[in-house]
Amino acid sequence: MQSKIYNLLINCYEDNFGDKIPNIDLQLFLISVKSLVPYEDKIGCFIEVERYKKELEIFKLYKNGEDEVIDNYFINNKLSNKEDNLLESKIIPIVIANTIWDILINEALKTATIYSSNKNSLLNAIILSSTIDVYLSNNNADYEMINEITKERIIDFSLKEFSEKNNIIIEKSDFIEFEKERIKLLTNDILSEEIINRYKSINYILHGKSIETTENEKESVLNSFSAYLYKLRKGIISPDKLKLPQANMPEFKEFLKYSSFTHPLLGKCMVVKRDDKQVIIRNKSGLIKVNI
Structure with missing residues (x-):
């Protein structure tokens, strides 16, 4: 399983051996990883929102890349209606760390809606989460299986129930746009060519090849965090250590x-x-360039 996780990550991110500044995709991935905490009373991990937002306060000083949705968060501190182009990096760790769908999708969408209530971002979060979940949970996952399971999950999902459960304020117009887009999506294949080509994780799962880990790569950030996410997924890390x-x-x-x-x-x-x-500082995740 750990090698399966590593192969997914290495096909999604440019690995960091500590000699360069990670790009914004890897930086967001790491923030999500560090904000995951196991539940004390049930299986699974949740995003500790307080920590996540504190991470973002520092991230504002060192982010290595530009993004309209993130800038909106920093400037206006409210949900954007723009599509989130960095969604994948924010939710991949959450999906890997969880094995129960209801917990997984709630935490993935809880993180997505820190930034955006855009209809495509919400639906794509479900598609991304379901694809990775089916891939990790099955040895023979293929296009048909992923497409069928994901379609059922989109049908069953209630944006209203999600928003009420998590006290997330979503405008009525966004609810309407979401339902329109959901209906449109369900009349076609869920895993469209556009989705497959847009998201590296889905592209790898359907078309990619596994990569053998070299001795140097065993010391890399992605290999280290794939091992860590595997432990979270197995439930062998105490919540007390991560508070x-x-x-x-x-x-x-x-x-x-x-x-x-x-x-x-x-x-x-x-x-x-x-x-x-x-x-420029160095920690266990590599280099961080802080603007002062």
Whole structure:
């Protein structure tokens, strides 16, 4: 299973061996991974929203790429109606870490709706989540199986129930647009060529080839996090180890005054370069370039 997870990840992301700044896709993937916490009373993992949003506060200072939906979150602090082009990276860790569909899709959509209530983003989140879930849960998953299961899941999903359960405010117009798009989607193949070509995870699952892990790659970020996600999926990590400290957290820029420090979210960090405009630090996930 761990190699199955690794092969999925290596086909979705440019791996980071610590010698370059990760792009925005990998950065968002890592934020979601670090915000996952196992339930104490049931199987599965949830996104700790408080931690996720604290991660985003720091992410604003180091993000390596531009995105309209993320900029809207930072500037307006409200849901965008634009389609989320970085949806895949935000929800892949959640799907991998969970084995129960109801928990999985609730957490994936809970994360997606931090940013956008766009009808296509919500439906694509269901398609992405279902495709990866069926792939990981079955040794013989193929186009027909994934398409059929995903279609049933789209039919069964209630946006109203989801929004009420999670206290997420979605405009009436967005509900209407969602239902129109759902009807339209269900009259065609769920896994359209557009979807397959758009999302690296789906493309790999249907058309990709497995990759053998080399000795160097065993030390890579993606291999490390594939092992970690596998442990979360198996339920062998204690929730107590992942809880965010409740003490007030100093401003991130206060930490940057030191040559090395331990940050509650970023862990052990070392400053490797500093000038008047930016500080480059290294932690276990690689390099982070912070604008100051």
